[in-house]
Amino acid sequence: MLRIVSAIVLVALVGSTVFLMPPWATLVLAAIAAAAAGSELAGLARALGGRVPALFVAAASSAGVVALAAPHFFPDRVTAEPLTALLLASTLAAGLLTLALTPPGPAVFTGLSASLLAPAYVGLPLGTLAAIRAMCGPETMVWMIGVIAISDSAQYYTGRTFGRRKLAPAVSPGKTIEGLLGGLVVAPIAAALLAPWGLPDVPLHIAGLAGLILAAFGVAGDLFESLLKRSAGLKDSSTLIPGHGGVLDRIDAYLFAAPVFYLLLRFWK
Numbered sequence: 001m002l003r004i005v006s007a008i009v010l011v012a013l014v015g016s017t018v019f020l021m022p023p024w025a026t027l028v029l030a031a032i033a034a035a036a037a038g039s040e041l042a043g044l045a046r047a048l049g050g051r052v053p054a055l056f057v058a059a060a061s062s063a064g065v066v067a068l069a070a071p072h073f074f075p076d077r078v079t080a081e082p083l084t085a086l087l088l089a090s091t092l093a094a095g096l097l098t099l100a101l102t103p104p105g106p107a108v109f110t111g112l113s114a115s116l117l118a119p120a121y122v123g124l125p126l127g128t129l130a131a132i133r134a135m136c137g138p139e140t141m142v143w144m145i146g147v148i149a150i151s152d153s154a155q156y157y158t159g160r161t162f163g164r165r166k167l168a169p170a171v172s173p174g175k176t177i178e179g180l181l182g183g184l185v186v187a188p189i190a191a192a193l194l195a196p197w198g199l200p201d202v203p204l205h206i207a208g209l210a211g212l213i214l215a216a217f218g219v220a221g222d223l224f225e226s227l228l229k230r231s232a233g234l235k236d237s238s239t240l241i242p243g244h245g246g247v248l249d250r251i252d253a254y255l256f257a258a259p260v261f262y263l264l265l266r267f268w269k
Contacts, residue, residue, distance in 0.1 A: 064123015143198025158182025221256030
């Protein structure tokens with residue numbers, strides 16, 4: 001029950017922000033989510049002995065969102081140059097902080113890697129998600145979220161019903177090949193059915209193919225985050241969301257799928 005209540009609250013929060021509030025509110029929500037997920041990533045690195053300032057990683061992750069998405073929300077006032085500035089500043093700052101906080105040893109590489117990974121792995125992908133809202137409207141953004149969510153549910157229930165062969169037992173023991181196939185079958189169907197609403201100018205077969213591609217990258221994103229947690233010896237990235245784990249646990253599929261969808265939309269345009 002706690003898991004269901006948390007899911008309802010999350011859906012209501014995202015839905016009301018995307019559809020009922022000004023467009024820039026989506027950018028703010030994405031930046032907040034990036035800060036939380038970045039802090040969780042820092043926690044994974046600390047479990048391995050890395051000295052990672054959570055505040056810096058949270059700020060760098062949020063800055064990644066703003067740097068990528070802001071030019072789409074405010075094209076007359078913001079250019080793409082902040083993205084270059086962010087990459088340069090975060091690299092220098094991560095190096096200086098590591099130099100100041102970490103003595104020589106393996107922890108240097110662990111902490112520095114996490115500090116550099118956060119804006120690239122969390123910030124920029126969530127920035128593309130917000131940018132999709134600015135470029136194409138809330139329907140297109142929610143179309144992608146819905147396709148990934150439906151595919152994820154199909155994987156879960158297909159895996160529970162028919163799952164026999166493990167997909168990646170060393171990384172995510174619960175995932176099965178049968179579950180993966182179920183999700184990949186359902187994703188293009190859901191994408192095509194929702195296309196008249198979310199992608200009205202895209203042919204149904206192209207929308208279905210896009211759904212299949214996004215579902216596949218979503219699985220990869222899920223497995224990548226599981227790899228990070230498994231390497232750190234943790235089950236969840238945090239306990240922030242009751243019944244669901246952390247923010248990183250909820251957005252892992254979108255961190256791989258959203259950049260791909262962003263590039264597809266830019267190509268279509």
